[in-house]
Amino acid sequence: MEDDALIREVLGDALQSAGLNTVGSASAEAALEMLSDGTPGVVIADINLGGGMDGLALGRAARARYPNLPFVYISGRYGEVRGLDGLERFLTKPFSTSVLLRAIEEVRMPAKSHATNSVILADLPRE
Secondary structure (H helix, E strand, C coil): CCCCHHHHHHHHHHHHHCCCEEEEECCHHHHHHHHCCCCCCEEEEECCCCCCCCHHHHHHHHHHHCCCCCEEEEECCCCCCCCCCCCEEEEECCCCHHHHHHHHHHHHHHHCCCCCCEEEEECCCCC
8 A cells, every 4th residue: 555656656566576466445445345356465555544544454454354364564654563463564664675575475374375466555645
C-alpha cells in the first residue's frame, strides 16, 4: 500500500520482476473487499494512512477472516512494531528490494500450502 505513484510503480515492478503478480487498492477498506475475490499470497500494507483504517487495522481485520494471510507492514515513521506473529513482518522505509523480497518469503513460508503469487499493494496517503 503506497500512495506515491513512483514508489508504488517501483515496488510493483520489482515484485513483478521477481515473479509476483501485484494488485493495487485505493484504500485499506478496498483492499479488504478485494480479499473476497481471492486471497493473495501476501499483503504489503503501509501503516500510516490518512483516514479510515490504518495498515495494522487492515491486518487485524483481514486476518480475522483469513488467519493464515501473510502481511508485510511498511512505514517511514515507525522504528518497530511489536506483537507481530510468524506471518507478519515490519520494514522501515527506505528498504531495498532484496529486503522486501526476503520479508515476503519469510512470511509466506508457513502459509505455502495456500499461497499464490499475488500481492496486494494499496494506494495510501504519503507519509
